[in-house]
Amino acid sequence: MVGSDEVTTMTMAEFAKLSRERADSYFRYHIDAKETVDRQALPNRFIVKVGKIGLAKLIASEVFHYWGKWDVVFSRPCTYGVFSGPVGGFSPRPEMCVGCLRCTVQHPDFVKVKHNPARVALGDTYLNSNIISTIDEEARKGTVPVRGQGYRGRFGGPGWDEMFTDMSEIVRPSRDGIHGRELISTAVDIGSKPMSLKFDDEGKLVSEGPNMISIQVPFVFDVPPSRILTPRLATIWKEAAEQIDTLVMIPADMVSSNNLASRSVVPIISAGNAASAESFKSGTRMIELEEWHSEAFNAACSANPDLIVGVRLPFLPGWQQQFEEMTRAGVSVIHFIADNHGKGDGGRFIMEMLLEAHEMLIAAGIRDKITLLNSGGVVAADHLPKAIICGLDAVGLDQPLLVAIQARLSGDLSSRDNYRAKLPRKFKDSWAIQRIVNLSCSWRDQMLEILGAMGIREVRRLRGEVGRAMWCSRLEAEAFAEIEGFTGGGE
Amino acid sequence: MAMSKKHVKPSESLIHKTTHLMHDGMDGHAFGEFEMPPALGDARWTDELILSTWYMGATGKVPDHLNYKTGKSDGGFDRLDFKFLGEDEWLDHNKEIDTSIPLNRRGDERAKLRPPIPIYGGGMSYGSVSVNVMLARAHNAKKWKTYMSTGEGGYPEQLYDLKEHVITQVATGYFGVEERSIQAAPIVEFKYAQGAKPGLGGHLLASKAGEEVAKMRGSVPFVSLFSPFPFHSTYSVEDHSKHIDWIQTVNPNALISVKVSTPHDVDMVAVGSHYAGAHIIHLDGGFGGTGAAPEIAKKNIAMPIELAIPKVHKFLIKEGIRDKVTLIASGGIRTADDIAKAISLGADGVVLGTSDLVAMGCTRCSNCEGGPSGRGCPWGLTTTDVELQEWIQQEWAVKRLDNYYTALQWRLCDILRKLGLSDVKELVGRTDLLRYVGGDN
Numbered sequence: 001m002v003g004s005d006e007v008t009t010m011t012m013a014e015f016a017k018l019s020r021e022r023a024d025s026y027f028r029y030h031i032d033a034k035e036t037v038d039r040q041a042l043p044n045r046f047i048v049k050v051g052k053i054g055l056a057k058l059i060a061s062e063v064f065h066y067w068g069k070w071d072v073v074f075s076r077p078c079t080y081g082v083f084s085g086p087v088g089g090f091s092p093r094p095e096m097c098v099g100c101l102r103c104t105v106q107h108p109d110f111v112k113v114k115h116n117p118a119r120v121a122l123g124d125t126y127l128n129s130n131i132i133s134t135i136d137e138e139a140r141k142g143t144v145p146v147r148g149q150g151y152r153g154r155f156g157g158p159g160w161d162e163m164f165t166d167m168s169e170i171v172r173p174s175r176d177g178i179h180g181r182e183l184i185s186t187a188v189d190i191g192s193k194p195m196s197l198k199f200d201d202e203g204k205l206v207s208e209g210p211n212m213i214s215i216q217v218p219f220v221f222d223v224p225p226s227r228i229l230t231p232r233l234a235t236i237w238k239e240a241a242e243q244i245d246t247l248v249m250i251p252a253d254m255v256s257s258n259n260l261a262s263r264s265v266v267p268i269i270s271a272g273n274a275a276s277a278e279s280f281k282s283g284t285r286m287i288e289l290e291e292w293h294s295e296a297f298n299a300a301c302s303a304n305p306d307l308i309v310g311v312r313l314p315f316l317p318g319w320q321q322q323f324e325e326m327t328r329a330g331v332s333v334i335h336f337i338a339d340n341h342g343k344g345d346g347g348r349f350i351m352e353m354l355l356e357a358h359e360m361l362i363a364a365g366i367r368d369k370i371t372l373l374n375s376g377g378v379v380a381a382d383h384l385p386k387a388i389i390c391g392l393d394a395v396g397l398d399q400p401l402l403v404a405i406q407a408r409l410s411g412d413l414s415s416r417d418n419y420r421a422k423l424p425r426k427f428k429d430s431w432a433i434q435r436i437v438n439l440s441c442s443w444r445d446q447m448l449e450i451l452g453a454m455g456i457r458e459v460r461r462l463r464g465e466v467g468r469a470m471w472c473s474r475l476e477a478e479a480f481a482e483i484e485g486f487t488g489g490g491e
Numbered sequence: 492m493a494m495s496k497k498h499v500k501p502s503e504s505l506i507h508k509t510t511h512l513m514h515d516g517m518d519g520h521a522f523g524e525f526e527m528p529p530a531l532g533d534a535r536w537t538d539e540l541i542l543s544t545w546y547m548g549a550t551g552k553v554p555d556h557l558n559y560k561t562g563k564s565d566g567g568f569d570r571l572d573f574k575f576l577g578e579d580e581w582l583d584h585n586k587e588i589d590t591s592i593p594l595n596r597r598g599d600e601r602a603k604l605r606p607p608i609p610i611y612g613g614g615m616s617y618g619s620v621s622v623n624v625m626l627a628r629a630h631n632a633k634k635w636k637t638y639m640s641t642g643e644g645g646y647p648e649q650l651y652d653l654k655e656h657v658i659t660q661v662a663t664g665y666f667g668v669e670e671r672s673i674q675a676a677p678i679v680e681f682k683y684a685q686g687a688k689p690g691l692g693g694h695l696l697a698s699k700a701g702e703e704v705a706k707m708r709g710s711v712p713f714v715s716l717f718s719p720f721p722f723h724s725t726y727s728v729e730d731h732s733k734h735i736d737w738i739q740t741v742n743p744n745a746l747i748s749v750k751v752s753t754p755h756d757v758d759m760v761a762v763g764s765h766y767a768g769a770h771i772i773h774l775d776g777g778f779g780g781t782g783a784a785p786e787i788a789k790k791n792i793a794m795p796i797e798l799a800i801p802k803v804h805k806f807l808i809k810e811g812i813r814d815k816v817t818l819i820a821s822g823g824i825r826t827a828d829d830i831a832k833a834i835s836l837g838a839d840g841v842v843l844g845t846s847d848l849v850a851m852g853c854t855r856c857s858n859c860e861g862g863p864s865g866r867g868c869p870w871g872l873t874t875t876d877v878e879l880q881e882w883i884q885q886e887w888a889v890k891r892l893d894n895y896y897t898a899l900q901w902r903l904c905d906i907l908r909k910l911g912l913s914d915v916k917e918l919v920g921r922t923d924l925l926r927y928v929g930g931d932n
Contacts, residue, residue, distance in 0.1 A: 046530060062508075072505045077512070079864040079879065099530050100856040100869045105516035108525040115530050134786065144787070146694070148859025148873060150687050150780045150823065150845060151789040152533035155566020164777065167690035167754045167792050169683050170721050170731075382791045446787045452720075453690025453792050470755050475798040476566075479836070484574065485927035 029187070029216050031244050031441035033142020036434045040406040040424035042136055043118035046097040048082055050089045054110025077103045124413045126159075126341040127379045132403050134380065135439065139404035142438030144445050156472035159342060159349055160383045164470040167453035181448045185458040188218045188394050190247065190286065191308045192332035193368040211308065211332065212371070213247075213285050217444050218388055218459045221248040221436075222375040222396035223268060225419035228407075231258040236429055237401065238265055240436035249288055249335075249396070252276065268312070271296035278303040286333070288312055292322050294329055310335050310373070315344025315353055323357060327370060335373040340399055341414040342377020350377045351390050358391020358464045367464075379403075381446040391464045404439040405432040498866070498878040506881050513870070513882060517852055521545035523556050534564045535778060536845075536855050540825055547898035548850035548891040553827075559902075560828040567797035568829045570929045575909040582908040589914040590903060592840045594678070594817050595746050595770050602677055602744050606637035608900055609840030609915050610830065612847060613775075613821050614660045614682065614750075616644025617667075618695050618704035618716075619782035619859070620848075620873050621880035625650070627888030628847055632656040634889070635896055640680050640842075643693060643718055645707035646672035658748065661738065663692060664718030666708040673741045678771070680748040681734060683721060686775035686822035688784035689752035689793040693718030696783060698865040701875050732767035739768065746770040748819070752792075753777060753799035758806035761816070765807075771817045773842060774799050779822030780845035782873055783860030796822045797836065804837020804920055825849075827902035837920045848872050850895040851888050 010018070059073075066072040076083045081096045082103070083089040089111075103111045122129040137145055156162055191212025198207035221237045223229060234250045241248035241264040250260060252267035256279070261267070263283035269276060270289075274296035277287050286308040289296055300309045310333030311326055313319060319336075326334055336357070338344040345353055354374060361367040375396030378387055387395050402409065407421040451459060454468055462468065480486040501509070519525050521542050532538035543559035546552075553559050561569045575581075582588070594604040612628045619642060626649055632639040633656045640658040641650070645667020650657050659676035661668050663683075673679055684690060695704070695716040705712040725731050735747050748771035749764040751757065761772045776796025777789070800820050807813040820833045821842035830841050849855070852870045856862075859873035867874025871882030907915060910924055918924070 066504060066508070069502065069504050071502055072508050075501075075505055075509065077509075077869075079866055079869045080862065081864075096863065098856060098858050098862055099854075100858060100862075101528050101531060101854045102513070102869050104528050104530075105520060105854070106512040108516060108519060108528075113528065113530045144785045146783050146785055146860060147857040148782050148784075148868075149853075149855050149857045150535070151778045152535055152855070152857075153564070153790065154534055155564040155569065155795065161790075164790075164794050165792050167684070167752065169690075169751055169754065169760055170725055170727070382787050386791075446785065449691055449785055449787060450792065453788070455690075470794055472566075472794075472798075475794055475802075479798045479801040480922075480927055482922045483571070483925050483927045484923075 029245075031142075031437060031444060033438045033441040034434055035141055036139070036431060036438055038136075038140065038406065039427045039431060040408065041095075042122065042133060042406075044094045044097065044116050045119055045133075046094055046099050047112075047114045047116050048092040048094040048097050048103070049112045049114075050083075050092050051110030052090055054107070055089045058107065058110070077106045123409055124411070126377075127399055127403070127409065127413055131380050132409075135400050135403040136406065138381070138442035139406075139435040139439040142441040144442060144449065156476070159377075160351065160380075160386050162472050163351065163386050163389070164472065164475075165382075165385060165389070165450055165454065166468045166470060168455040181452045183457065184448050184451050185460075186218055186444055186447055186451075187214050187216050187458070188460055189214050190220075190310075190333055190371050190373075190394065192370065195366065195368055213308065215247055215394070216245040217440060218393070218447065219378075219384065219395045219397050219440075219443070220246050220266075220373065221401060222398040223249050223251060224398060224402060225416040225421075227417075227419050228402075228421050228423070229254070231260075232429070233423075234258065234260060236405070236432045236436070238262065239429070240401075240433045240440070241265075243433065243437050244440045246440075247286065252280075252287070255280065266310070269300065274299040275303045277301075277307055277309070280304075280307075286310060288333070288335060292326055292331075294325070297326075297329060297331060308333060310371075312337055314338075315348070315350070317346050319345060319353075320356070320360070323360065327361065327364065327366060332369065333371045333373065335375065335396065338374060338376035339414045340376050340416065340419075343414070344376075350374060350387070354387065354390035354392055355466070361391075362464070381443045382450075384443055385447055385450045385462060386469070388459065388462045389465055389469045393463055400439060401436055404435045406435075498876055500877050501881050506884070509882055510884055510887070513852060514887070517545045518549050521549055521554070521557075531854060533855065535562050535823070536825060536849070537562050541849055541854065544825075544846060544849045544895065545852070548895045551894035551897040551901075553898050553902050560826055562825065565929070567795050567823075568825075568832050570927055571797075571832050571835075572926045572928045573828075573831070573835075573906060573910060574924050574926050576911050580911055582911060582913060584908070586908070586913060588904040588907050588912075589916070590900060590907075592817070592916065596815050596817050597770055598815070601746055601770070604638075604677060604746060606635070606840075608635055608637055608896065609834065609903075610635075610896070610899065611637045611658070611819075611840070611842055612639030613780075613842040613844035614640035614642030614658075614662075614680065615782070615844060615848075615873075616642030616660075616695075617647050617707055618644040618699055618875060621871065621875055621883060622647050622649065622703075623880055623883045623885050623888065624848075624851065624872055626653075627851070627883065627885050627892060629653040629657055630885070630889045631847075631892035631896065634893055638678060641667075641672070643667070643682060644695075644704065646675070647707065651675060660750075662718055663720060663722050664716065666710070666716065666718065670741055673738060673745070676742060676745050678746045678748050679738045679742065680750055680771075680773065681722075681738075682750045683725075684750070684752035684775070685781065685784075686752050686777050686779035686793065686796070687781035688788040689754070689775075689777065690720055691785065691788055691792075692720035694783055696861050698861045699782075699867055699875060704875055728763040728767055731764065735768040748773050750775055753794045753796065753822075755794070757794075757799050758803045761803045761807060761818070762810050762812065765812055765816050769816075771819055772803070773819040773821065774803060774838075775842075776820070776822030780848070781859075796820050796824070796833065800833055800836040800838050801920075801922065808920075827899045828906070830899065831903055831906045831918065832925065834915060834918045835921050835925050837922075839916075839919055847892060847895070850891050851883060 271293035643662035
């Protein structure tokens with residue numbers, strides 16, 4: 001506000017100018033989405049087949065019956081334009097079909113609409129064609145996918161489908177705005193916060209303060225599988241990360257050789273090269289060690305004490321022991337790595353393992369001192385809040401970014417080692433960057449929907465909030481306990 | 492939005508041709524004369540469930556060539572079955588079965604409404620559906636001496652002729668809420684939340700907010716309408732109570748229904764609503780229908796209705812107020828078997844929405860909100876497009892719904908007979924009559 005003294009010494013014009021300048025300097029975090037067209041469009045959802053003889057007979061019959069009533073003769077059963085090409089139904093346009101099925105219901109003898117097997121075959125059992133289609137739409141439009149009618153899938157699990165998030169009937173994050181979503185923060189902190197502060201007798205702070213960086217979204221971009229990683233892809237990831245103010249993990253040698261270092265880039269360093277941590281400039285704020293190695297960690301910390309040093313930890317059997325060692329050694333960012341199906345530790349799903357890690361830190365009384373990240377298994381917008389509820393501070397995104405730029409994935413995608421993806425033949429970097437920005441915008445907005453429904457005003461408060469989640473199997477056990485045939489209940 | 496072509500009300504000939512083709516096609520598929528459309532159906536509403544609903548809409552009977560009982564969602568209602576008695580113990584077909592339920596169980600001076608079936612119609616607003624669909628549902632409600640809700644979109648003038656069967660909904664945007672429509676209503680429904688988008692409010696896209704819709708809602712034509720969440724005047728049970736007092740002052744004879752979704756504390760919400768003065772607690776589960784909702788909200792927020800009903804039912808018993816509350820369930824109830832299962836789990840009755848639309852031709856293609864055409868449902872159901880809405884002719888639609896409800900009631904009575912029960916009220920909370928099927932849960 002302009003102070004009263006200031007007002008009295010200014011003319012109205014000066015006051016208006018000052019107010020305008022202040023208004024113009026206002027900035028509230030948002031992501032600029034722009035519709036970004038396809039470069040390698042997905043196969044059509046439906047195949048539309050029209051029998052030409054049947055159609056010709058219909059036209060002849062209708063011309064005869066409705067002679068002169070051309071609105072009737074030329075009416076078509078499709079409002080989406082499938083039969084509105086130059087030769088109508090003789091050359092249908094299946095790319096416009098949305099599957100309302102009116103044509104095939106009305107004319108079953110010569111119109112057939114089928115799911116396109118090429119579309120259904122996209123992806124694998126985890127990152128399936130429905131998820132790929134949704135990501136594709138999110139990356140194209142940058143909006144929250146909205147549809148009519150209700151849910152169409154399975155009742156509960158497996159995986160993230162086992163969890164329902166909670167909502168509140170009356171509590172809102174804010175009384176302001178249409179929905180109160182406008183004031184919800186999605187910023188998270190990466191690094192370490194002290195569990196308490198210490199002051200001397202004179203009230204001066206004598207303990208260390210927080211050592212962390214803030215990013216504006218609760219997700220980071222993780223390195224693509226090595227088989228498809230190129231400097232160009234790394235540059236695209238980096239520039240998208242810079243636009244939305246998050247971090248991107250890239251192998252250190254690629255960062256160095258392509259001059260990619262920046263505030264948003266987190267070089268991944270092998271244990272043998274830990275001392276190279278000091279070499280990264282251009283505002284580098286964090287590095288990650290490829291694997292846990294206590295000496296390498298100490299070397300990296302010593303090489304550049306200003307950097308946050310994170311460590312990647314695969315969810316292999318026995319990960320708990322390494323996890324404890326790392327927490328004792330003072331690692332402030334632990335980045336779990338599950339396979340692309342969210343599995344690790346002999347087939348356990350990340351939901352369970354993340355909760356275990358989060359609870360280990362709480363039991364040790366050091367939860368705020370350590371940031372937990374995870375890559376692998378988060379491939380849809382609803383997975384994001386669910387992973388955070390399980391204890392993550394932020395989620396590592398990898399596969400969804402490839403889908404956003406319309407990479408064609410094939411085979412079993414669970415392993416990063418054998419990962420097969422084919423990028424569009426021709427595309428501009430700016431196109432790919434905007435697709436990733438759009439996806440980020442859509443997922444952030446969907447996170448706001450979930451937080452708004454819960455009445456939570458910042459995503460930081462969602463971390464580990466298992467009280468805001470419901471597990472289908474537990475609800476079933478409660479609801480169906482007395483029903484015969486339900487395991488653990490009935491007779 | 493692709494709205495370049497100006498659409499006009501179709502000629503009588505075009506209506507005649509189109510509706511005949513649609514109806515003949517629906518019947519032919521339902522009667523098994525044509526191959527099952529390969530792209531029809533999903534795990535919740537399978538191809539057989541959709542076609543069996545069409546069959547019931549056409550004939551008033553259940554089909555013997557289609558599974559009209561369950562979907563393939565691998566849980567909830569689809570994993571529950573009834574423990575029928577041996578055939579020699581079934582009640583005789585001459586034995587009358589009472590399927591009526593009382594809606595006012597508070598024992599106060601308000602109307603003692605008692606629909607003869609444990610079913611009434613859920614809110615679908617004018618704007619989200621056409622006036623023809625709305626009127627067809629209201630006429631069917633009259634025929635069955637039950638009710639249907641306006642949804643949040645106002646009260647079209649034509650509905651006043653059917654006002655004894657029309658529930659006025661008051662939702663968070665207060666669109667179309669008037670003293671007159673509240674005074675006309677036998678039941679006033681507060682919509683706190685909707686199962687398909689719990690905690691998110693409503694959104695009518697600009698393309699569907701045409702001139703008539705805008706007039707009804709007191710808004711500007713072709714401007715998106717947001718119904719915020721929650722009631723911005725309600726932040727506590729006390730505020731909720733004041734809301735109910737307000738309606739009761741305007742209409743001292745109306746019953747009060749409170750529609751909520753299914754969060755983990757839905758049992759507490761139900762108790763709070765009862766003490767605030769509600770007659771009906773209406774739970775709307777996470778699998779319910781919608782004209783438009785973010786995909787992330789469907790299924791992921793709040794719990795399915797099958798899990799919420801027993802939670803609330805048991806808690807109301809524990810609190811000693813179960814016999815004072817009418818518990819109504821909605822959000823994913825597709826069949827007569829689902830209705831009976833919901834009642835067995837603890838509901839008194841159910842609300843139907845999507846299944847009404849399916850009976851009138853809906854294939855669940857999910858383009859209700861406009862789709863790429865921007866015009867809404869190509870079947871004429873969830874649209875106010877001047878041309879498309881004519882594909883649903885009222886007389887035909889009322890007959891379809893009447894037939895469908897006839898089949899539903901027949902199957903409900905069939906289930907009760909096979910369980911040896913002569914009154915649907917005896918089924919409430921009888922989980923001992925259910926069996927969980929399908930093994931390793």
